[in-house]
Amino acid sequence: xxxxxxxxxxxxxxxxxxxxxxxxxxxxxxxxxxxxxxxxxxxxxxxxxxxxxxxxxxxxxxxxxxxxxxxxxxxxxxxxxxxxxxxxxxxxxxxxxxxxxxxxxxxxxxxxxxxxxxxxxxxxxxxxxxxxxxxxxxxxxxxxxxxxxxxxxxxxxxxxxxxxxxxxxxxxxxxxxxxxxxxxxxxxxxxxxxxxxxxxxxxxxxxxxxxxxxxxxxxxxxxxxxxxxxxxxxxxxxxxxxxxxxxxxxxxxxxxxxxxxxxxxxxxxxxxxxxxxxxxxxxxxxxxxxxxxxxxxxxxxxxxxxxxxxxxxxxxxxxxxxxxxxxxxxxxxxxxxxxxxxxxxxxxxxxxxxxxxxxxxxxxxxxxxxxxxxxxxxxxxxxxxxxxxxxxxxxxxxxxxxxxxxxxxxxxxxxxxxxxxxxxxxxxxxxxxxxxxxxxxxxxxxxxxxxxxxxxxxxxxxxxxxxxxxxxxxxxxxxxxx
Amino acid sequence: xxxxxxxxxxxxxxxxxxxxxxxxxxxxxxxxxxxxxxxxxxxxxxxxxxxxxxxxxxxxxxxxxxxxxxxxxxxxxxxxxxxxxxxxxxxxxxxxxxxxxxxxxxxxxxxxxxxxxxxxxxxxxxxxxxxxxxxxxxxxxxxxxxxxxxxxxxxxxxxxxxxxxxxxxxxxxxxxxxxxxxxxxxxxxxxxxxxxxxxxxxxxxxxxxxxxxxxxxxxxxxxxxxxxxxxxxxxxxxxxxxxxxxxxxxxxxxxxxxxxxxxxxxxxxxxxxxxxxxxxxxxxxxxxxxxxxxxxxxxxxxxxxxxxxxxxxxxxxxxxxxxxxxxxxxxxxxxxxxxxxxxxxxxxxxxxxxxxxxxxxxxxxxxx
Numbered sequence: 011x012x013x014x015x016x017x018x019x020x021x022x023x024x025x026x027x028x029x030x031x032x033x034x035x036x037x038x039x040x041x042x043x044x045x046x047x048x049x050x051x052x053x054x055x056x057x058x059x060x061x062x063x064x065x066x067x068x069x070x071x072x073x074x075x076x077x078x079x080x081x082x083x084x085x086x087x088x089x090x091x092x093x094x095x096x097x098x099x100x101x102x103x104x105x106x107x108x109x110x111x112x113x114x115x116x117x118x119x120x121x122x123x124x125x126x127x128x129x130x131x132x133x134x135x136x137x138x139x140x141x142x143x144x145x146x147x148x149x150x151x152x153x154x155x156x157x158x159x160x161x162x163x164x165x166x167x168x169x170x171x172x173x174x175x176x177x178x179x180x181x182x183x184x185x186x187x188x189x190x191x192x193x194x195x196x197x198x199x200x201x202x203x204x205x206x207x208x209x210x211x212x213x214x215x216x217x218x219x220x221x222x223x224x225x226x227x228x229x230x231x232x233x234x235x236x237x238x239x240x241x242x243x244x245x246x247x248x249x250x251x252x253x254x255x256x257x258x259x260x261x262x263x264x265x266x267x268x269x270x271x272x273x274x275x276x277x278x279x280x281x282x283x284x285x286x287x288x289x290x291x292x293x294x295x296x297x298x299x300x301x302x303x304x305x306x307x308x309x310x311x312x313x314x315x316x317x318x319x320x321x322x323x324x325x326x327x328x329x330x331x332x333x334x335x336x337x338x339x340x341x342x343x344x345x346x347x348x349x350x351x352x353x354x355x356x357x358x359x360x361x362x363x364x365x366x367x368x369x370x371x372x373x374x375x376x377x378x379x380x381x382x383x384x385x386x387x388x389x390x391x392x393x394x395x396x397x398x399x400x401x402x403x404x405x406x407x408x409x410x411x412x413x414x415x416x417x418x419x420x421x422x423x424x425x426x427x428x429x430x431x432x433x434x435x436x437x438x439x440x441x442x443x444x445x446x447x448x449x450x451x452x453x454x455x456x457x458x459x460x461x462x463x464x465x466x467x468x469x470x471x472x473x474x475x476x477x478x479x480x481x482x483x484x485x486x487x488x489x490x491x492x
Numbered sequence: 493x494x495x496x497x498x499x500x501x502x503x504x505x506x507x508x509x510x511x512x513x514x515x516x517x518x519x520x521x522x523x524x525x526x527x528x529x530x531x532x533x534x535x536x537x538x539x540x541x542x543x544x545x546x547x548x549x550x551x552x553x554x555x556x557x558x559x560x561x562x563x564x565x566x567x568x569x570x571x572x573x574x575x576x577x578x579x580x581x582x583x584x585x586x587x588x589x590x591x592x593x594x595x596x597x598x599x600x601x602x603x604x605x606x607x608x609x610x611x612x613x614x615x616x617x618x619x620x621x622x623x624x625x626x627x628x629x630x631x632x633x634x635x636x637x638x639x640x641x642x643x644x645x646x647x648x649x650x651x652x653x654x655x656x657x658x659x660x661x662x663x664x665x666x667x668x669x670x671x672x673x674x675x676x677x678x679x680x681x682x683x684x685x686x687x688x689x690x691x692x693x694x695x696x697x698x699x700x701x702x703x704x705x706x707x708x709x710x711x712x713x714x715x716x717x718x719x720x721x722x723x724x725x726x727x728x729x730x731x732x733x734x735x736x737x738x739x740x741x742x743x744x745x746x747x748x749x750x751x752x753x754x755x756x757x758x759x760x761x762x763x764x765x766x767x768x769x770x771x772x773x774x775x776x777x778x779x780x781x782x783x784x785x786x787x788x789x790x791x792x793x794x795x796x797x798x799x800x801x802x803x804x805x806x807x808x809x810x811x812x813x814x815x816x817x818x819x820x821x822x823x824x825x826x827x828x829x830x831x832x833x834x835x836x837x838x839x840x841x842x843x844x845x846x847x848x849x850x851x852x853x854x855x856x857x858x859x860x
Contacts, residue, residue: 338507
């Protein structure tokens with residue numbers, strides 16, 4: 011890595027063509043693309059080097075359209091199917107032209123990613139489960155970021171860590187500079203064009219409280235603690251057009267013992283359909299068998315968020331041993347339901363009453379060791395699938411809390427990733443990519459691997475367009491490009 | 493040796509790895525982890541000995557320090573491996589041999605040199621000792637052939653017996669079972685390839701290890717190849733020389749361009765390049781995935797390899813001078829030390845890793 015003079019001196023001594031705000035996947039894609047397009051680039055990352063990369067650190071996979079089976083994905087996933095999946099999960103809350111173009115371009119990003127050092131899990135290697143719609147990053151998002159940072163350094167992109175951008179300076183819709191805090195001092199950094207990839211607002215607990223009140227204290231944040239949305243709020247305050255629903259959150263049920271921030275993928279609790287889930291009062295509140303697809307994570311996240319004290323308890327018996335994925339923490343275990351309840355500081359008689367009523371309502375059979383998934387009758391709520399009596403000790407519990415993945419508020423962008431203003435015009439030299447604009451495409455719901463897809467596609471567009479603007483100086487006269 | 497603590501740390505890490513699986517595809521460890529549901533001390537020992545310490549998983553890990561989970565699989569596994577070497581060593585040595593392995597190896601080697609030098613001095617008159625020996629008897633004028641063969645044979649034999657006992661115990665703890673069965677035959681070529689090519693230091697897609705930091709490199713793998721194949725060349729040289737001497741009746745010393753000298757010289761140079769390269773990588777690399785308590789044994793092994801090769805080359809270079817006798821005595825002392833220390837130095841990793849690779853290949857075959 012090149013050594014840089016202190017921000018204050020170099021910021022006044024040099025004007026970069028492009029300044030990228032945020033060092034996650036989208037920021038690195040933008041920075042590398044801008045540099046490859048001939049621009050001089052400075053990347054500002056709020057975190058220290060060890061924690062760089064925002065939520066991309068926790069990324070697992072990338073959803074890409076493809077027309078034939080390959081080394082990393084089997085079958086095919088045509089843009090139309092991708093589009094249908096997106097329409098289904100967002101219930102139509104997407105910008106069709108942006109989404110269509112994102113999907114089309116997703117089919118072409120992998121060779122470029124590989125050139126920049128990205129590696130993928132091969133279908134042939136190891137015990138990887140087969141995948142058709144997404145490609146898995148070898149080593150995950152942090153490995154991807156390491157590769158991108160190495161590429162960025164090699165290309166001569168300057169990088170400043172522990173540098174938090176707090177505000178933009180606009181002049182008639184054109185960004186002239188940003189104020190950044192670095193080394194305990196504020197500095198103004200000028201550039202010809204800016205790319206904002208500073209992520210969402212989900213780690214700002216005060217912001218959470220505006221919508222959830224004190225319940226927010228019981229929430230865990232699955233990703234980086236740095237995504238407080240400082241720049242998102244600043245841009246919206248300065249007239250950028252919002253997109254998405256600020257009152258909507260992607261929340262999944264996570265292990266209550268997980269860290270407050272950065273628990274990532276392993277904190278997610280996988281096996282809820284196999285047992286029962288009770289609240290703090292020892293009562294069931296939802297049909298555990300109703301959802302067994304990937305949408306169940308978010309459904310349970312929202313249910314737990316609405317529970318008293320934002321906590322719930324998933325209870326199993328030993329019949330399900332070996333049926334669920336290994337978990338972050340071992341379950342809390344006890345020989346009887348009463349002792350389990352006591353360990354959880356729940357009222358033992360309430361939990362026992364719930365379990366007894368549930369067991370009595372189960373209509374199913376158990377043939378030796380093979381389980382026939384049953385259902386319950388005459389009980390509210392019903393358990394429509396996978397109902398088995400909870401009667402074989404030892405008994406296990408995973409305590410659950412809501413784990414926030416992201417919020418749906420963002421800035422509106424156009425096809426070229428320009429930030430759009432509320433007056434309907436674009437800022438000619440301000441571009442956005444990644445989580446800060448993901449709601450343009452993903453207005454609600456979630457599809458595995460779509461975050462990295464949006465960040466990669468729009469990061470590349472933003473970097474290329476920012477470099478083009480900086481190099482040409484005149485944006486308005488040029489012919490539309492594709 | 494804080495075994496329970498090391499086991500606890502490794503178990504916690506493996507539990508998180510099993511829930512995460514982002515590293516599937518880096519190496520055989522993650523595949524083997526997936527095939528074993530349990531996480532007993534024996535499972536952990538098996539996985540730790542499969543680990544080639546390439547550190548791909550450390551730099552990729554979203555839960556590596558400073559994350560509060562502080563997952564550091566290479567470091568945990570290297571501590572567990574050291575414990576394997578201690579636990580299965582036979583005859584069982586005092587704990588200090590492994591706890592202060594660097595000091596133990598250095599002391600033992602110095603003693604071995606002192607003994608061989610003293611003994612050879614006693615065998616020859618001092619006046620004959622410091623004269624050039626290009627006479628008929630050659631090297632065997634310093635140490636008679638019978639003594640050389642019987643001492644070396646005894647040392648190698650003891651090591652082989654010791655390693656066999658250790659290996660049997662390790663194999664039993666990994667899950668036991670007959671070593672020779674159909675499944676072994678089916679996977680044998682894979683395992684030989686894994687051992688000879690160090691495929692698991694390929695980073696899954698062949699782009700290499702994280703030798704010094706998060707950038708990829710093949711330096712450590714090549715250093716290992718240099719050391720391993722250097723050892724093979726030296727062994728080949730010795731075998732060819734024995735054939736020359738006892739079958740063909742060609743007496744040493746052999747000309748510079750003879751097969752034993754070329755093989756031995758090449759092997760010695762490979763040894764030096766490999767061991768020095770290993771040392772350089774260790775000295776300049778990021779220390780965070782390294783367990784400080786392992787450094788002593790690492791440097792002792794590298795030091796032993798360096799003096800072994802260095803003294804051998806010195807004998808060759810100075811064989812026509814008055815220094816030859818003492819250099820040969822020193823070299824033979826180091827060779828003796830090398831073989832006797834085999835079960836008690838880090839060099840022993842070879843047998844455990846090979847056994848673990850065989851086990852992993854068998855379990856993969858069984859899961860198909």
